[in-house]
Amino acid sequence: MPGDDHFLPLVLINILGTAGIVVWHVQGSGRPTGRLIVQILFFIGMSVVLNAGGIAPHQPDDLHAEGLAAVLSKSARILWWTHLAWTIIGFIHIYVRLNRKPHEAHLILDMAVAGIYLGVALSVMGFVFGLPIATLVTTSGVVALILGLALQNTLGDVFSGIALTLGKAYSIGDWVQLNDGTAGRVTETNWRSTNLLTGLNNIVVLPNSLLAKQSLTSLSRPDESHLLTLGLRFAAGQRPRIIEDAMRSVLETSTRIVKDPPPAVALKAIDAAAIEVELQFRVASLVTGTSAKNEIIDLIHDQCGASGLSLAGPA
Template sequence: MTTEAAQISATLLLFAAMIVPWITRRWPLWARAAWRVAVFIALTYTVLQMAGSPLAPQFDAAQPGDRVWQQLIEIGWWLAAAQCAIGIVRLLVVFETKPRETRIVSDLMAGVIHLLTLFAVINFVFAVPVGGLLATSGVIAIVLGLALQSSLSDVFSGVAVGTERPYSPGDLVWVEGGIEGRVVQVNWRSTHIATLNGDVAIVPNSVMAKARLVNHSLPTKVRRVSITVKVAANERPDRCMAVLNAAVKTCVLLSATPPPSVARSELQGDGVAYDISFTIPSIEVFVEARTELLGHIQSHLRHAGIALAVPGVPIQGRLQVPTAVTLLEESDWFGVLADADRSLLADQLVEVWFAAGDQLMKRGDDPKVLFIVASGTVEITDGLPGSTEVIFRLGPGGSLGAIGMITGTPYAATATALTPVTAYRLDRKGVGDAIAARPDLVKSLEVLARRGQELNRRDVVARQADYAEPPEMFLSKLRSFLRKISESPRDEDQRRHRS
C-alpha cells in the first residue's frame, strides 16, 4: 500500500470512527467496544504503512501539507486508542445492579485515559519532551490544589457518596448539625435537602461524608419511635400502666403492627419514668402522631388524677378527678348551658362500667341513651358485617350518642370498649326528670340547636345522612324531643292520680 493510499484509508477510517458511534448509540456495550477495537486495528495497519510505528513516526518532511495531514492522522490514532481503551474499561467495570457506581468509576478512568493521551500526543506526534511539561504541570497542580482544596474535597466526597450511596433523592435524612428533611438533589459538589420548614439546605459533600447521618427511608419507611413520660413517685404502678396503655390505644395515627408498648424505665425519688414505644408508617407523620399521643396522655392522666413528676419533689398531692359537672362543662354538647342547668343534668347522670370488649351501643339499635366517657378508651367502628374499619377512638371527656337520642335516628356505628371504661349515662327519662324539676331547662336546651350542624359532624354514631340536615330541621327535631320528654312526667303523674 502506497503512502498516499494509506493516508486516504486512515482518513476514511477516522471519519467512520466519528460518525458510526452516533448511529450505534443503542447497540449493546460489547458491540460498541468490538467496533472500536476493529477500527483501531485497521487504523493501526494504515498508520504503520504511512509513517511507521506510532511510537516513533517518520513524517514526510518534503511536503509540509502531507506532514500536517499525517500528524492529524497520528492524533486521530491516539484518540482512537483512547476510545478503544475506554470501551474495554466500561465493558469490564460493570457492577451488577449498581449503574450509578459503574458510571462514576468508568468516567474517572476515562478522564485518566484522556489525560495520558494528551501527553502522548504532545510527546510522540509533536516531538515535544513532556518531562519539563510534567514538572510545570505538577507545580500548577499543587497551586490549583491548594486554591481549590475545599472544592476538590467536595468533588471527591461526591464521588465517595455516589459510590457508597448512603442516601438517594427522595429519602428522608437527618444530618448531624440539626438538618433534617428530604433529599431533592445529589450532584458532584453538594447535596440539596428540603427541610421540614420548607427551606432547601445545600450541604457540601465533604460535610455529608464526615457527618453522622440517619436515613429514615432505609430499609423501610416504617419507623419505631419512643417517648418518655415521668409521673409522680407516689402513684400506683399498675394504675399508671393501665392509664398510659389506654392513652396509647386512643391514638389513631399509630401503626397497629408491631403494637405499641409501655414499660417502666427509670425509678427515682421524685418520679417514675415510663417509655412509650410505637410505630408510625412514615417519619412524615411523626410530629402529628407525637402531638396526638401526648394530648391523649395528658387527658388520660388528668381524668385519672395522676400527676406528672416535678424534679426535686418526691411526694405530690393527687390531682382532682373531674366530676360529672366538670365533664358536662367541658363537653361540646352541654358546655353552652348555664351552671345551674348543667348541675341539674349532672344529677341525672348514672355512672356505669364496661369491661374491655363490651359494647356501649350497636349499629342499628334504638337510640335511648348518650354516654360521656370518664376514663378508658372507646373504639367507634362502622359495625358492618365483616368490616373492621375504625372511624374514631374516644378518650376521657368524649361523648357519643347525643344526636341519635335527640333526633331518634338509629345508631349508625358500633361503640366498643377497648379498655376498662367508666362512663356516665344519660337517658331520655333523665332529661325528662330534669325538665320536670326545672321547666325553664327546655329553653336552655334549645340553645344547643344553634350548634346542631357542627355537632352533627362530630357525633360519630349519627347517620351520615343526617350530617347534611339544615339547622331548621335539626331545631324541629330537638324541640319535638324536648316536648315529648317534658310531657312524659306529666302524663305519668296523671296516670298515677287516676289510679
C-alpha cells in the same frame, strides 16, 4: 504519493474514524450499549487497518513529514487514540450501569474519564507530534502545584466527596442526620457539595469537606423504618395496668405504624402527681412520622374518653 504503501491505509483510517464519530453522535447518550458497540467495531476496524498497513500509532511517523500524507498520518493517529479513549470510557459506563449505581459513582467516573483523556492527550502530543512528554509532565506538575495552592478549599471538597463516595457512608435517596441536627434526604452529590432535601422541602447544600468532618447518622439503614416515642402523663389515682392495656389497645388500633416489630408501652415512672408512660412505635419512613403521631394522639383522646382515664398536668 498515490504509490505510497501507507497512503491508502491512512485514508481508510481517517474515513473509519470520522464515520465512527458521526455514528457515535447519531446513537445519542440514551443508548450507552449501542454506543459501546459502535465504538468497539470502529476501533477494531481502525486497529486492523493500522496493523495491515504496518502503522504503529505509538510511534512518531518519520516517513510522512510534509504534505497531505503528513496531515493524513497525524489525523489517523489522533482518531485512533480518540476512539481508544471512547472505547475504554464506554466500558466504564457500562460497568457502572450494570452495578446500578450511576449516581453514587459519578465522582469516581468523572475522575476516571479525566484521567483517560489526560493520558490520551499526552500520548497524542508525544507519539503523534513528537513533543517531549517528560518536559510536559514536569511543566504540568508545576502548574498543578500552583492551581492546588490557589484552589485548596475547592480541592478539599473534591477529595472529601471522593472519600465519602468510596466509603459509601450514604447513597442517593437515603435519609441522614448530622450531629448539628440537620436532617434530610440525599438528593444529589457532586464534586463540590452534597444536597439534602429537608422535611420543610428546602434544599440544604453542604460542602463535602464540612460533611466529612461531621458525624453522620443514616436513618435509612438497615431500612427506612424509624422508631418514634410519645410521652404521656396520667393522673396517679388510676391503676397502671389499666393504663398500659388502654395504650396498647391504641397502638394495636393504629393503621399508620409498623406492627413488626410490635409497638410497646413503657411505664417510666410514678409519683404522687402522675404516672409517666412512653409509647414506642415504628413508622415505615420519616415521611409518615407526623401523620402516624397525629393518628396516635387522636386515638389516645378517644381511648381516654372510653376508659375513663385522666391525663395529668405538666410536670
